[in-house]
Amino acid sequence: MENGKIYLSPEYEVVRSDEKCIRCRVCERQCADDVHYYDADADRMCALDENCVNCHRCVSVCPTHALKIKVSENRFRENDNWSDTKVREVYLQANSGGVMLGAMGTPLKYPTYWDKILINASQVTNPSIDPLREPMETRTFLGKKNQKTVRDADGRLVTKFTSPQIELDAPIMFSAMSYGSISYNAHASLARAATELGICYNTGEGGLHEDFYPYGANTIVQVASGRFGVHADYLMAGAGIEIKMGQGAKPGIGGHLPGRKVGPDVSRTRMIPEGSDAISPAPHHDIYSIEDLRQLVYSLKEATAYRKPVIVKISAVHNVAAIASGIARSGADIIAIDGFKGGTGAAPSRIRDNVGIPIELALGAVDSRLREEGIRDEVSVVVGGSIHSSTDVVKAIALGADAVYIGTAALLALGCHLCRSCHKNNCNWGIATQNPTLVKRLNPDYGARRLVNLVSAWKHEIMEVMGGMGINSIEALRGNRLMLRGVDLNEKELEILGIKYAGESI
Numbered sequence: 012m013e014n015g016k017i018y019l020s021p022e023y024e025v026v027r028s029d030e031k032c033i034r035c036r037v038c039e040r041q042c043a044d045d046v047h048y049y050d051a052d053a054d055r056m057c058a059l060d061e062n063c064v065n066c067h068r069c070v071s072v073c074p075t076h077a078l079k080i081k082v083s084e085n086r087f088r089e090n091d092n093w094s095d096t097k098v099r100e101v102y103l104q105a106n107s108g109g110v111m112l113g114a115m116g117t118p119l120k121y122p123t124y125w126d127k128i129l130i131n132a133s134q135v136t137n138p139s140i141d142p143l144r145e146p147m148e149t150r151t152f153l154g155k156k157n158q159k160t161v162r163d164a165d166g167r168l169v170t171k172f173t174s175p176q177i178e179l180d181a182p183i184m185f186s187a188m189s190y191g192s193i194s195y196n197a198h199a200s201l202a203r204a205a206t207e208l209g210i211c212y213n214t215g216e217g218g219l220h221e222d223f224y225p226y227g228a229n230t231i232v233q234v235a236s237g238r239f240g241v242h243a244d245y246l247m248a249g250a251g252i253e254i255k256m257g258q259g260a261k262p263g264i265g266g267h268l269p270g271r272k273v274g275p276d277v278s279r280t281r282m283i284p285e286g287s288d289a290i291s292p293a294p295h296h297d298i299y300s301i302e303d304l305r306q307l308v309y310s311l312k313e314a315t316a317y318r319k320p321v322i323v324k325i326s327a328v329h330n331v332a333a334i335a336s337g338i339a340r341s342g343a344d345i346i347a348i349d350g351f352k353g354g355t356g357a358a359p360s361r362i363r364d365n366v367g368i369p370i371e372l373a374l375g376a377v378d379s380r381l382r383e384e385g386i387r388d389e390v391s392v393v394v395g396g397s398i399h400s401s402t403d404v405v406k407a408i409a410l411g412a413d414a415v416y417i418g419t420a421a422l423l424a425l426g427c428h429l430c431r432s433c434h435k436n437n438c439n440w441g442i443a444t445q446n447p448t449l450v451k452r453l454n455p456d457y458g459a460r461r462l463v464n465l466v467s468a469w470k471h472e473i474m475e476v477m478g479g480m481g482i483n484s485i486e487a488l489r490g491n492r493l494m495l496r497g498v499d500l501n502e503k504e505l506e507i508l509g510i511k512y513a514g515e516s517i
């Protein structure tokens with residue numbers, strides 16, 4: 012104990028092979044957390060383990076592969092009731108008196124329902140489709156759909172959408188990540204990749220930097236409770252407008268961008284003073300009912316001459332189906348639901364780890380409710396918060412989604428190593444930082460390329476899986492729950508998901 016504080020041993024150990032180390036000091040220069048230093052007297056490199064966040068930057072750049080980062084074996088005496096982590100957290104709060112903050116999604120072990128759902132494939136009587144040789148439609152349109160389709164004399168569809176739509180070449184969008192929480196180069200990567208892929212990225216609640224207006228056709232502009240960076244040109248710039256009511260990683264609370272991340276560019280874009288904390292309140296102070304929400308939805312439609320679809324984004328919470336029903340009746344065109352495993356730049360970790368419900372169950376409940384009420388075509392449904400792969404996308408669409416948002420997967424494609432310290436402004440990979448030296452570490456050309464690669468690979472896999480199911484369009488897959496079967500799920504879970512158990516026939 013020092014100064015009345017309980018000593019917490021470092022979580023990670025830097026292991027360096029003195030045999031391999033050539034004292035080039037690259038690790039020292041590359042680490043923004045000041046872990047490595049050179050001891051001239053001993054002519055050797057040393058490490059301050061307590062500063063290490065396990066971001067693996069040094070491991071990646073070391074030219075001789077001299078470094079390993081190990082999870083420390085130094086654990087408090089634990090038992091089945093009090094784990095090392097739980098003990099550590101109590102000590103931490105007793106030392107600081109503060110709320111614990113964390114980044115990214117919950118690390119706790121909750122069920123991942125995607126992994127308990129299996130996909131059907133065609134055999135014998137219903138032929139599969141070869142996506143390389145036969146047409147396969149991955150395009151999807153988000154927005155309110157017409158009640159009727161009209162065909163011409165030759166049977167061709169001639170229906171025109173009467174409500175504005177967002178057209179996506181693949182049913183995938185990049186989740187909301189604000190300029191401020193992530194860097195200029197990360198935003199540039201997302202904007203360029205979305206444009207090349209024919210999908211959308213999302214400004215988050217930080218406004219739109221003037222350099223990114225040319226990417227407007229592939230941008231969702233967000234309006235959150237803080238209204239940062241919201242003005243008439245901003246609203247007109249995007250393909251759609253998203254009202255953020257909630258976020259999966261922190262349902263029920265607002266956002267917080269620390270002042271150290273609010274440099275001149277971020278301050279101008281957000282329209283707030285430089286260096287000030289950007290705190291968005293938990294509620295929108297003008298929304299206390301569905302009627303109030305409707306007013307904002309229609310204000311935004313009025314402001315954009317009814318040319319932009321309006322998305323309402325909520326976190327997946329206990330009564331999500333009823334809330335979604337209200338949103339569908341508010342005039343919104345699209346509902347985005349963020350599951351409680353969703354990532355974030357900073358959230359109180361108790362809320363992140365304990366509040367909300369899994370996106371799979373929320374999606375099953377919402378799609379069923381909207382169908383039962385006969386209003387499913389009034390809105391599109393987009394889900395996010397733990398989409399890890401192309402098959403998660405297929406399962407989400409078969410459960411009833413029109414498209415998905417991906418956040419953490421997109422950051423991983425940019426080089427994120429999940430060190431969970433985004434709130435510190437020290438991201439060694441140039442993503443969640445405003446430090447100009449660190450930002451340069453992410454080359455937006457390479458960032459955009461990796462994002463394009465990821466989504467193109469997923470799109471290809473989606474086509475392969477759909478082909479195997481004998482389905483040739485996202486439209487035919489949407490809500491096709493007969494194509495799914497559950498394993499290791501109880502009756503209640505199956506009921507909410509609206510699927511049968513593996514082995515059960517139609």
Ligand code: SF4
Binds near residue numbers: 037073074077
């Ligand atoms: S980067 Fe590798 S070789 Fe260079 S000083 Fe660090 S550990 Fe040694």
Ligand code: SF4
Binds near residue numbers: 115427429432438441
């Ligand atoms: S974005 Fe950067 S700081 Fe955040 S988890 Fe990834 S590597 Fe760590």
